[in-house]
Amino acid sequence: MAMPTKAPGAFNDADVTYAQGMIAHCSQLVEISGLAPGRASNGDVQDLASRTRTDEAAELAAVRGWLRNWNRPESADEGGMGGMDMSGDSGSDMEMSGSMSDADMGKLKAAAGASFDRAFVKAMIEHRHGEIEMARDEKKNGRNATVKQQADMMATMQEDKVESLTLLLAKL
Structure with a gap:
């Protein structure tokens, strides 16, 4: 299913916040999925990572299109023209539901084989x-x-x- 790259009509701060949050969320999914080729040992996990990178890239393009159409920045940090700062402070670590902390990202980057597979799928579920x-x-x-x-x-x-x-995690 292709998401439309334009969202004409009236919008509000909640729409902008959602789009900005999706950019942060999808970008992190692309990043963690990019770790799988050198670390995943399970073929299903490797396939999941590949599909996720493709799907999330398409979502990013659509959501960026909405923000361009509304003349709003891709993140609340880029000028505060709508949307809310979801970081909770001025730091770069997004504090939104499902996002990985820098520490969790570090652990995932250090993992390999079956431990990576399990950690990756758990992170995907949280996301x-x-x-x-x-x-x-x-x-x-x-x-x-x-x-x-x-x-x-x-x-x-x-x-x-x-x-x-959840079914895949149970098999790992």
Whole structure:
């Protein structure tokens, strides 16, 4: 399913916050998925990482398109023209649901083989739960019809992914 790169019509700060949060969230998923080729030992985990990198890159393109269309920055740190600072402070470590801390990222980078596979899938589950939470917030507080529709579809897709990831984790 391709996400639209334009979200015409009225929007509010919740829409901007959601889009900015999705950029941070998707970017971290691309980063952790990029670790798998040299560390994952399970073929299903390697395939998951490859699919995730492709899917998240497409989502990033769409969400960046929304923000460009609205003339808003990609992060709240880029000028504060809408959206909220989700870091909780002026630091660069995003404190949003499902995102990995720098310490957790370091542990994942240091892992290999079966321990990487398990840690990677656990991180993916947490990320998906975070995306579900973000999508629900958007559906509740957003204004843009296109973005709210995408958030609704995203929540359903992420719930399905959590189920699949949970099954994969049980096999590892």
